[in-house]
Amino acid sequence: MKKAAAKPIAELVPGILSETLARRTGMTLDLIAGWDEIAGPDHAPFTLPEKILWPRRASEDEPFEPATLVLACEGHHALFLQHAMPELIERLNRFFGYGAVGRIRLVQKPVGKPEPARKNRIADLTAEEARRLDEVLGDIDDEKLRQRLARFGRGVIARQRDPR
Numbered sequence: 001m002k003k004a005a006a007k008p009i010a011e012l013v014p015g016i017l018s019e020t021l022a023r024r025t026g027m028t029l030d031l032i033a034g035w036d037e038i039a040g041p042d043h044a045p046f047t048l049p050e051k052i053l054w055p056r057r058a059s060e061d062e063p064f065e066p067a068t069l070v071l072a073c074e075g076h077h078a079l080f081l082q083h084a085m086p087e088l089i090e091r092l093n094r095f096f097g098y099g100a101v102g103r104i105r106l107v108q109k110p111v112g113k114p115e116p117a118r119k120n121r122i123a124d125l126t127a128e129e130a131r132r133l134d135e136v137l138g139d140i141d142d143e144k145l146r147q148r149l150a151r152f153g154r155g156v157i158a159r160q161r162d163p164r
Contacts, residue, residue, distance in 0.1 A: 031095070038091050043084060046077035048111045052101070066102030075108040082106070129157050 036044040053068045069092065073081055081088070085104050092101045125133065133153045140146040 034095060038095050039088065040091075043077070043081055043088070046074040046111060047081065048072045050107065053105075066099050069101050069104045071104050071106055072109050072111055073106045074111050078106055078108055125154055125157060133157070 031038075031049060035047075035049060038044075039047055048071070050070045050072050053070060055065045055067065057065075071081075089101055089104060093099050133150060137146050137149055137153070140149065
């Protein structure tokens with residue numbers, strides 16, 4: 001008698017989770033995994049789909065009605081999302097491949113995602129620091145390289161001033 005090979009847990013979990021998630025929330029793992037792409041960089045960090053409420057149908061003869069997506073949203077971002085709802089519904093329906101979602105209900109609460117990283121602003125240099133940096137970079141012919149090294153140099157000088 002031949003023993004069955006052991007399956008990695010990573011192969012079993014998605015099937016179990018997908019079934020449970022679909023039963024409890026009406027969503028799939030694909031929706032959650034693809035949410036950042038669906039919502040886009042302006043909304044994804046502040047939102048997270050919670051569940052999809054599918055309207056009950058008494059019989060198969062009743063016409064299909066689109067569902068309502070319950071969306072958790074950081075309180076400060078709700079107004080921006082309110083204006084973007086038609087576009088977000090369109091993106092959701094494109095994701096599903098048909099008109100699955102007809103409306104979005106916002107639930108304001110912490111989403112728990114980190115805020116998007118902000119670019120550091122370029123440090124201001126004193127006249128003496130700027131002169132010294134220009135002097136060091138003066139022999140570099142490649143303009144792009146010189147600009148990048150100048151930006152790096154400003155950061156280094158600023159950090160030396162304030163080592164926080």
